[in-house]
Structures are given as C-alpha cells and as structure tokens.
Amino acid sequence: MTGYVGNRIPRVDSAAKVTGAAIYGVDVALAGMLHGAVLRSPYPRARIVSIDTSAAAAAPGVQTVVTGRDFSLLFGGVIKDQSILAIDEVRYAGEPVVAVSATTEHEAQEALSLIRVEYEELPAVLDMRAALANDAPLVHPDLHTYNRRPGDYIVPHTNINTIYRHERGDVEAGFARSDYVFEGEYTAHALSHAALEVHVAIAQYDSVTGGYTVWVSSERPFILRDQLAPGLGVEPSRIRMIAAEVGGTFGGKGIPIAEAIAAGLARHSGGRPVRVEFTREEDLVASQTRVPAILKLKTGINRDGFMVARSAEVLWDSGAYTAYTVDVSIRGAQTIIGPYRIPNLSLLSRQVYTNKPVTGSFRGFGTTQVTWACETHMDEITTEMGLDPVAFRLQNGYEEGDPYINGQILHGINLTDTIKRAATEIGWGSVERKPAPHLRRGKGIAAMIKPSKTPSSANVVINLGQDGRAAVVCAAPEIGAGQRTVIAQIAADSIGIRIEDVSVPDADTAITPYNSPVASSRTTYHMGNAVLEAGTKVQAELVALAGRYLEVDPDELEVRDGGIFDLDGEHQITVKGLLSKYSKEGYWITASARYSSAGSPLLKADPGEEWISSIFWMLCTHAAEVEVDVETGVIRVVKIAAAADVGKAINPLTVEQQIEGGVVMGVSNALFESFSYRDGRVENGNFADYKLATIHDIPEIVPIIVESVHDEAPFGAKGVGEPANAATPPAIGNAIFDAVGIRIRDLPITPEKVLEALEEKAAADVSKLKPPL
Amino acid sequence: MKRLLKFDYYEPASLEDAVRILAAADGGASVLAGGTDLVVDMKTGRLQPSTVVNLKGIPKLAGIDAADDATRIGALTRVTEVELSELVQSRHPALAQAASILASPPVRGLATIGGNVGRASPASDLGPALIVHDARVAIIGTEGAREELVEKLYVAPGVTSLAQSDIITHFTLPLQPPGFGSAYVKLGKRGSGTDIALAGVAASVLADGDGEIVDCRIALASLGPTPFRAVGTETLLRSKRATQALLATAAENASHEAMPIDDMRASAFYREKLARVLTDRALRGALASAGVEVAA
Amino acid sequence: MMITVKLTVNGKLRQVHVEPRLTLLEVLREELLLTGTKEGCGVGECGTCVVLHDGEPVTSCLVLAGDADGAEIETIEGLAEDGELTAVQRAFVKTGALQCGFCTPAMVLTTTALFRKNDQPAIEDVKNALGGVLCRCGVYPKLLEAVTEIKGANP
Numbered sequence A: 001m002t003g004y005v006g007n008r009i010p011r012v013d014s015a016a017k018v019t020g021a022a023i024y025g026v027d028v029a030l031a032g033m034l035h036g037a038v039l040r041s042p043y044p045r046a047r048i049v050s051i052d053t054s055a056a057a058a059a060p061g062v063q064t065v066v067t068g069r070d071f072s073l074l075f076g077g078v079i080k081d082q083s084i085l086a087i088d089e090v091r092y093a094g095e096p097v098v099a100v101s102a103t104t105e106h107e108a109q110e111a112l113s114l115i116r117v118e119y120e121e122l123p124a125v126l127d128m129r130a131a132l133a134n135d136a137p138l139v140h141p142d143l144h145t146y147n148r149r150p151g152d153y154i155v156p157h158t159n160i161n162t163i164y165r166h167e168r169g170d171v172e173a174g175f176a177r178s179d180y181v182f183e184g185e186y187t188a189h190a191l192s193h194a195a196l197e198v199h200v201a202i203a204q205y206d207s208v209t210g211g212y213t214v215w216v217s218s219e220r221p222f223i224l225r226d227q228l229a230p231g232l233g234v235e236p237s238r239i240r241m242i243a244a245e246v247g248g249t250f251g252g253k254g255i256p257i258a259e260a261i262a263a264g265l266a267r268h269s270g271g272r273p274v275r276v277e278f279t280r281e282e283d284l285v286a287s288q289t290r291v292p293a294i295l296k297l298k299t300g301i302n303r304d305g306f307m308v309a310r311s312a313e314v315l316w317d318s319g320a321y322t323a324y325t326v327d328v329s330i331r332g333a334q335t336i337i338g339p340y341r342i343p344n345l346s347l348l349s350r351q352v353y354t355n356k357p358v359t360g361s362f363r364g365f366g367t368t369q370v371t372w373a374c375e376t377h378m379d380e381i382t383t384e385m386g387l388d389p390v391a392f393r394l395q396n397g398y399e400e401g402d403p404y405i406n407g408q409i410l411h412g413i414n415l416t417d418t419i420k421r422a423a424t425e426i427g428w429g430s431v432e433r434k435p436a437p438h439l440r441r442g443k444g445i446a447a448m449i450k451p452s453k454t455p456s457s458a459n460v461v462i463n464l465g466q467d468g469r470a471a472v473v474c475a476a477p478e479i480g481a482g483q484r485t486v487i488a489q490i491a492a493d494s495i496g497i498r499i500e501d502v503s504v505p506d507a508d509t510a511i512t513p514y515n516s517p518v519a520s521s522r523t524t525y526h527m528g529n530a531v532l533e534a535g536t537k538v539q540a541e542l543v544a545l546a547g548r549y550l551e552v553d554p555d556e557l558e559v560r561d562g563g564i565f566d567l568d569g570e571h572q573i574t575v576k577g578l579l580s581k582y583s584k585e586g587y588w589i590t591a592s593a594r595y596s597s598a599g600s601p602l603l604k605a606d607p608g609e610e611w612i613s614s615i616f617w618m619l620c621t622h623a624a625e626v627e628v629d630v631e632t633g634v635i636r637v638v639k640i641a642a643a644a645d646v647g648k649a650i651n652p653l654t655v656e657q658q659i660e661g662g663v664v665m666g667v668s669n670a671l672f673e674s675f676s677y678r679d680g681r682v683e684n685g686n687f688a689d690y691k692l693a694t695i696h697d698i699p700e701i702v703p704i705i706v707e708s709v710h711d712e713a714p715f716g717a718k719g720v721g722e723p724a725n726a727a728t729p730p731a732i733g734n735a736i737f738d739a740v741g742i743r744i745r746d747l748p749i750t751p752e753k754v755l756e757a758l759e760e761k762a763a764a765d766v767s768k769l770k771p772p773l
Numbered sequence B: 001m002k003r004l005l006k007f008d009y010y011e012p013a014s015l016e017d018a019v020r021i022l023a024a025a026d027g028g029a030s031v032l033a034g035g036t037d038l039v040v041d042m043k044t045g046r047l048q049p050s051t052v053v054n055l056k057g058i059p060k061l062a063g064i065d066a067a068d069d070a071t072r073i074g075a076l077t078r079v080t081e082v083e084l085s086e087l088v089q090s091r092h093p094a095l096a097q098a099a100s101i102l103a104s105p106p107v108r109g110l111a112t113i114g115g116n117v118g119r120a121s122p123a124s125d126l127g128p129a130l131i132v133h134d135a136r137v138a139i140i141g142t143e144g145a146r147e148e149l150v151e152k153l154y155v156a157p158g159v160t161s162l163a164q165s166d167i168i169t170h171f172t173l174p175l176q177p178p179g180f181g182s183a184y185v186k187l188g189k190r191g192s193g194t195d196i197a198l199a200g201v202a203a204s205v206l207a208d209g210d211g212e213i214v215d216c217r218i219a220l221a222s223l224g225p226t227p228f229r230a231v232g233t234e235t236l237l238r239s240k241r242a243t244q245a246l247l248a249t250a251a252e253n254a255s256h257e258a259m260p261i262d263d264m265r266a267s268a269f270y271r272e273k274l275a276r277v278l279t280d281r282a283l284r285g286a287l288a289s290a291g292v293e294v295a296a
Numbered sequence C: 001m002m003i004t005v006k007l008t009v010n011g012k013l014r015q016v017h018v019e020p021r022l023t024l025l026e027v028l029r030e031e032l033l034l035t036g037t038k039e040g041c042g043v044g045e046c047g048t049c050v051v052l053h054d055g056e057p058v059t060s061c062l063v064l065a066g067d068a069d070g071a072e073i074e075t076i077e078g079l080a081e082d083g084e085l086t087a088v089q090r091a092f093v094k095t096g097a098l099q100c101g102f103c104t105p106a107m108v109l110t111t112t113a114l115f116r117k118n119d120q121p122a123i124e125d126v127k128n129a130l131g132g133v134l135c136r137c138g139v140y141p142k143l144l145e146a147v148t149e150i151k152g153a154n155p
C-alpha cells in the first residue's frame, strides 16, 4: 500500500474553498425559511418579573415569539442545568430571554425593540474566588436536583459543580525529602474561539413525526443531537443534524447554542424552517469561551535536579452553565504535572459556577490553562536554581515506558526529540541581547502533554460505486484541520484508487454512522483506523471479484491507482472497468468498520484508574525568541520553533498547518486577546477590541514534525491539532523573563503589564543597590 | 448578521441640494462619505439617522491639489489616496504617515479625510496630523461657506461644532518653508501598526539653519476628549536647540499635558507613559524629516 | 423607500431594486446569491467580506447599496474561468494557504489585487496588503509561501 499516506497532498477541499463554492453553515438557505433574533439579558443576574411580547408578536413579518415559558426542559453536557431561554432567572449578561422568528432578519431584529422585560436585579457572583465563599449567592441553588451523569463530583448547596482529587505516592513525604520547594500562582483567562464563521443553525420541525432537522456548522453533530434532545423533550434519534462546511470551531461549536434557539423557534413556527445566525457580538459574548482558571502549584525538587513532589490546587470558572466544562476541568487538571516524571502528586481541582458567560471546551480541553501554569512554574524553578531549562526538561521529561499519574505505561511518545529539536532550531544558548537601545531579546521554552478522549469510537461505511469512485461515509466534519484530506488519503491507499476518486460527504446523523466528536485531536487516529479497515475490506472484495472475472487466483492480484495488476505489475483491468462488467445487475462494494479504543491493552492502569488512560499521548515543545520594547512594553515574537510528536504525519502539509495555526493562535491568545467586563457585562464584544493576531503579528514559525512509534495507530499517526497552541504562551512568557527579568503570571501578557513589571523591577533593583543603613 | 434600521437615502448632485436636504430632515440626518464610521455607528446603535445623504454625487469634493502656497485636500479624498500621494508625503509627512497606519487597507480604500474629521473621534489619526500642519477646514452650510482651524472644530468626544446641515468641503494645508518637518506615531493594542490608537502623537518643527527650533506643534490622539495641542510643550521647545535633554524634558512635559482616561483599551497610567515615549519618537521623526540632528 | 442599483459584478451588469439600508455584502449574498463573500464581523475589523471595488479591496460590509451604484465589483466567484483556477488560486491550493477556508475568498481576492499592481511584491508589501484580513486558523505562514510561489510563477 503506497501512494498518498505520508505525502504532502494538497487538501481535497481546496478547490471549493478558493473559488467560493464551499457551502458553509451560514450559506445554507431553504425555501420558506424564517429568520430568528434573540433578546438577551442585560444583567449578570436578575429575576424576570414579567415579559410583554404583545407588540413584538403584532409587528410586521413576525411569525412567533417564544420565551422560557415555552420550554421547561433542561439540557447540558454532563449536568443538565441549562434551558433554551431563561426561565424566571437570568444567570449571565447575554443569556437568551426571548426569541423571535420573522420573515426577514431585519424584521426579527426590529421586533426585539418592542419587547418589554421587567427585571429585578439580584446580587451576582462575578469572581470565581468569591463563588467559593460560604455566603456567596448560589448561581444554581437547585444543582443537586438536576439530571446529570452519576458520580459525586458536585457539592450540593454550593457553587461547586465539579470537584476532583488525585493522589499518587505520598506528597507530604515527597516535600519533606525535597531540597527545595517552589510555589507559584498563575491565571489563565477566558478566550473566545472566534471562529470567523459565527454560530448559525437552521431548524425545521415536523409536527407529524415530532422530529427536527437541523442544518449546523459543528464539529460534533452527534453530541449536539444527544445534548439538545432532552431540552426539546425528544429522543436523540428524532433530531437529524446535517453538517455543512465549518468555518472554524476550535472546540467552540459542539454544544447546542444557535441550534437550541433555532430548534426552539422552529417548534413554534408552523413547520417553517428557522435560521438563527449570531451577530459577532453575540458570538463573542454569548456562545462560549475558554474556561478561566487560577492554578496554584507547589513543587519539591532535589539538589540533583529531579522533581520529587507536586501539589496543585486548581480553580476553574465554568460561568453560568457547565456545558462541557465538568470534563474540561477534570481532564485538564489531570495534566498538572506536565510531561514530566513527578512521583508524588496531590491534586485538588474545583470548578465553580459564576454569573459570567458560559465556558466550554477550547482547543486543548483544559490543557492550555494547565500548560501556562506548569511551564511558567518550571521556568521559575530553573531560574532560581540556576539550571538550564532545556537540560532540566530532558532530565525530568517522560520517556517511553514511564508510568503516567494513573500507572498507565506511556507508549508511542517522543518528548525528548521535541525538546532537543525545538531548542536546536531556536539556537538555544545564544541571543543578541540588545539589537537597539530600547529593545531586549530573550529565549524561552515550554513543553506540554495532552491525552485524547478515551474511550471513543469511530464508524465508517465506504461505498465503492460502479464508476470506480468511493464515498467515505462518516460523521467527521471538515473543520479546517484537514480531516477530509486525511480520510481520503487513507481510503485511497487502502482501497487502491486515486484520491480524486474518493469523496467524503458531509455528516448527517440520519445517514452517517456514529462517530465521537471531531475533537480531542482524535480523528486521524480513530477514523483513520476505521477507514483503513473498511478500505482494506473493499480492496479484498475487489480482488476477489477480479479473480473471479479474470479467472486467476486473487492472491496474484493487487489494486493500485484505480487498476488491478498482476504480481508482475501488468495492468489487467481498471476498477471501473471491472465493476462496469456487472452494470446490469448493479454492483457496488460496501464495507463498514468500527474502531473503538475501549478495551485496548494500552489502557491498562492502576485498578480503578483506567478511565484516566489515554489511547495515545501528544507531546510538543515550543521554543520562542522575543523582543521587548522596554519603553512601551510591546512584545514582538521574533521566532517560534514548534516541535510536535505526531506519531507519523499522514500528510506533512496539514500537520504543518496545524502546528503553524496553533502557534498563531497561541501568540494571539498570549498577547492580544482578553475580555473586558463592566458590571458583569462584556464591553468588548467586537473585533475592534477583542483583538486577534494579523499577519503583521506573527513570528517566523518553524514547524518541526517529530515521529514516534505507536502500535495501534493507523500508519503510526496520532494527533496534532490541540497541543499546537498550548505551549506557545508559556514559551513567550519565559522568553520575556530571559530578555528583561520580569515574570508575568497572569495572562494575557499586555504591554501595560510588562511596563508596570519593568518599573517595579527597576525600583527593586535600585533598592537592592542601596547600602544597608 | 446585524441589520440596519430603515432610513431615507439621497444622492444630491450639488452642495446646495445637499445642504437643503440636511436642513429639512428631521429625526436626525447624517452625511455619508466613506461610511466606515457611519455604517458602524448605525450598526452599533450609536447613530440612528432617519436620513442619509451621500455626498459622492457632488463633483469636486475629492482630490488633492497643489497650489503655490497651500495644499487643498477635498473632503471626500480617500485615506488611501492621502497615504500614497507624493505631494502629501513630501509636503505634509505627518499626514501621509497617519493615513498609512489608519485602519487596514480595505477600510482605508473607503474611508475619507472629511469623515475622519467629521467623526471627531478622540482616537482620530488624521486630526492630530492636520493640526500640526495648521490645516484649515472649509465648511458650507445654510449660512454659506466658512473656514476655521481644524483644531477649533472639535467640541467633545464624537462632537464637532458642525450643524446638521454643515458639510466639510475641503482642507487647506499651508505650504511650509524649508527647515520644516513633521511626523506621526501611534501605538495600538497589537503594537504592530494599524489599530485604533491607545495613544498617538503628531509633531511638526520648523528649524533654522543652526538647528534651533523656531516653531513647533504637538498634537495628541487618544490622550484627551478630542485631538488637541500640547501647547505648553510647544512653548518649551520654541527657540531652543534640539538636544537629547530637551527632547526628554519635552516628552515628560507632554505626558503631563495629556489628559488620559482609563478605558477598556488601556489605563490612564499606561497612556501617560505612552504620551512620553511617543512624543519623544514623534519629535525625533519630525526633526529628522526637517533634516535636524539631535545634539547630545 | 427603495432604490435601484446597477452594478457590474464579475463582468456582468446586474440591477437590483433594494432598500437603501442594505450593504453591498447583503446585496451580493442575498440578492445576487453570491455566497462566496462571507461576513466575519460586519464592522470593518476582519476583512472577511472583502471584494474588489474598481479593482481595490474594500470591506463590503461597510458599503451601502447606493454607493455600489455604477461600481465594478469582483467577487471570489469571478476569478476562475471555466473551472480553470488562476495562478493565485493554484498557489493557495499547492502551498496549503487555507484551512477552514472562511477567510480564503478575501485572502485570494486581496492577493489577486496586490499582484495585479506589482508582480514582485516585497514581504512588507504583502503584509501591508493582507494585514486587514484575519485568519483564525492561522494560515499566515502558508500565505507567505503562496506569495513566494506566485512570485516564482511571474518571473
């Protein structure tokens, strides 16, 4: 099997995207379609005293006006704590309160101004630490009554919706044995996914069957369906999700957001489809964000540079509803020792509700926050002890065969080469300190580890049609990361046809078999395995058929490039030609396959802790060179060398894209992006003040593909999408320290913070110079 | 997507017609130039005019003309044109520089110089640059035509002294004698160039043959309610030779003249620091463009 | 109030009868059903909606319909002829200067306008030209590769 896998194949979705032909969620239009608009709460917390929708209902073009009264059911990811529209109480500024459908979007938006809502403001919880206080108002006093995944992770009658502990070894004894102990506190801020395509959905209700069809822009059509169903009071199979092209998600389009409102409106719009497209402001303020976190770390270390013990306390702010964040906080917190051997660990992770916008999964699923803290902390340790950050990481870093925090034996990992190659590429150890009187340069490094959602499964059906073309039917939407291309490469090679003859149609939960989300960097590995198996079956059937037709032993035939060859390489017949011999009766070859990581021997771990295991581990190291303008505090990132252990690159082009894109996002996250709140309300709900990196702001980026050998991976391929952005912010922060000796522990790293820290440092340096009195 | 509310739309062919329509409109009327402020203001709800009067059907409102004693820039001249004009680059470098870092190219291709002044944003880039060139703004209204210094037009954030029916027709920038130089520098949130100014400083100097500063102007953006002149700093610089020490004193002084506020973009603390650094950089730029070396 | 707007789009004369409150972006997407042009922010900040207006890139979300009267507009749909991609489009495909593709129409059009003026743009010219179009997927490095590719094809 040779051909496409492992090669730099142009993306199969390219032509449609460079010509404007690709149909995204926002482009879908149906005959008779209505348009929705949403009235949102101006307050972070308030009781809804009354709602008067009569004028809006009578406004031109308006079809229906719905409120929380119309939907009494709750939905959610792990805890069902959310309603389609607020019922009686609003819990964040921006929460949907009333929705309108009308003939045009103009009319729907205009009708909103005719709705009168009377609120009684209530004291709000706007700070995650304050949410822990005994007398804090409860965001969800009924938390203990909600339907939720079983387990004792909530603390009833508090704001804590997730508590998780993990102990390994004896942390107190570890600290006692340590020669040095370091402590630090770090914060990671809320970030918008800010996909350029906003949240959008079109829903239609069928009053005869009681079912819904929803056209979505989402990476997780099945999850969306399963989560929305309880909110609508129907079985999941009653909702059909059809995914269009996705204009970016980064983990942000996997829970019902626009979908919930569109479906809710559709339920009351007389069978007409209803389209709901968020404005950019709604998208920034009221979709979901990264979960902000405060992380306290304590590390014990020996004189010889080995880390002995770590204790950690992590506090996460889920915002008003939990969505995916129960798992984000747990899975993220589990990586709290980073990619390093630390035998003794004590972890307490808590997540609280606040009256802030909803948070959720964000590229990295909790590991970006943890990596920021861990790797900044590592740099503080090496600075204080006078150790070399690269050597220290190599000394403590995970190697093949090391046990993870649950005893799982790490397999198929190559952290070492990511550290070495990133360091070499950045020119570790040398730097031109002062390129101009007001500029200082420095270098920094950071590494990280990320699991992939485990267990999870992927199903696929491959249809090889009479024309020799195959459709790979699966629910793995192309979200920009190259899913379609990688799937097509594997299918083409495993069947033996040309990639031009492979299509990967859009996901449709009524047609495409089940797949866990396109998330957790799992698609290449999981869907890749399934496609490889199904493609191999198709090929076997082709060979058997060819053997019958050509009257030769099938073992003496092989399929490649869409043709059947004998073992001497003589072309016998094309695949299309072969199948067309059977055109009267009709001959399609169909094969299906399922891959699930459940039950893999690789997941073995300490008793009761197998659930923490990951089917594969992703590791990466980023090294940064930065330049600090000491007069303005402005940071310019000069270069990032980003090395990722991807197992094997099925397509180096798309892997590079992920690494580069991750670095760009990491730079943007670290330096520019942040929400500004006033009285609990986001005041920068636009790109004028929620800034993303432009082409001016990016450094030279050198993507480095590091390989490792994983026994269960398709062709050895793991994943790459998520780790790519996590290591960039701490690498930048550490480089800033190297350049000017200031330590920023709370993101983002703004020029203002840098300048303030520089002044503090200058003052401290002066006072150090003063002779004692 | 965010939709606009209804309005009546006119494309008059003459200034007289435009003034008449504006004067007659009730319920708020706005002049439309490039629309890069107006359309945004209408989408965010800051403005909800019931009448929009597009000026682009009126002849002669766009273009840059060189007279012997002045440069005339029509109100509808696009920012891109100001940026790329060799005439502006050589005669009024601060203005060309401000134009080159105002917003992004696809916005600059729409935005006009008249709209930038008409919007009266405290963060306006062209305002300070026009001010340090002693630019005058020509206005036509129900009472006829008049002219005043650009700096006199600003009243408050987003407010000019223009009446609803007043239209800016052009700007006049006097030609400066040899020994003149100017520059504009700003810093935005991304540090790299074209963002709305967290702070911006325009400076112009006129130096004699010995490198003494005969006259100068300093105007600040995002450091007060409107673009305004740091008059005290100008006085401090006048009749002095440009030395490192003088620049440091001037920069310090300008940071005291600044009236920065805290907002979501930056703190007053940081803006004050920027006022100092950017004044220093703008003055150095202006002196360099005047051909003056800063003495030790 | 309704207005009639006549404009040339991708070489064809089009006429629409619309409310003046529509933007050029809405006219293109909703009246002329050219959905290749996308909205990312609606207020000029992202450049996703860029089209060429008399050859120059502009943010179509800020252009009122009346202002488009008489204009010559090019959208992404107008570049390839009979399925034959342009050199710019081919370079994007080859170097991988796209991921989700949502910014791609604007990136391709902006790059096209740049190369029409200057077939050997310096890196700073490229950054200046493309600085107004955001890409959340972060294809910027690959965009620079695409530009190098196009320059190579235009010796």
Ligand SMILES: Cc1cc2nc3c(=O)[nH]c(=O)nc-3n(C[C@H](O)[C@H](O)[C@H](O)COP(=O)(O)OP(=O)(O)OC[C@H]3O[C@@H](n4cnc5c(N)ncnc54)[C@H](O)[C@@H]3O)c2cc1C
Residues within 6 Å of the ligand: B030, B031, B032, B033, B034, B035, B036, B037, B038, B039, B040, B055, B075, B076, B079, B101, B102, B103, B104, B107, B110, B111, B112, B113, B114, B115, B116, B117, B118, B119, B123, B124, B125, B126, B162, B166, B167, B168, B169, B194, B195, B196, B197, C043, C044, C045
């Ligand atoms: C993404 C983005 C970034 C921006 N960045 C910057 C920046 O960095 N720096 C900066 O300074 N500005 C910036 N702006 C603001 C804006 O682009 C400029 O102020 C521009 O010059 C406005 O010109 P316009 O022709 O588009 O004005 P319009 O929007 O047409 O008009 C602006 C205002 O002035 C009035 N007006 C216009 N012309 C006249 C006239 N001839 N007589 C009387 N009144 C008139 C209008 O009624 C309106 O109230 C930005 C805008 C956007 C959308």
Ligand code: FES
Residues within 6 Å of the ligand: C038, C039, C040, C041, C042, C043, C044, C045, C046, C047, C048, C049, C050, C059, C060, C061, C062
């Ligand atoms: S949509 Fe027009 S610039 Fe963002």
Ligand code: FES
Residues within 6 Å of the ligand: A196, A247, A248, A480, C098, C099, C100, C101, C102, C103, C104, C134, C135, C136, C137, C138, C139
């Ligand atoms: S490719 Fe996704 S936004 Fe640019």
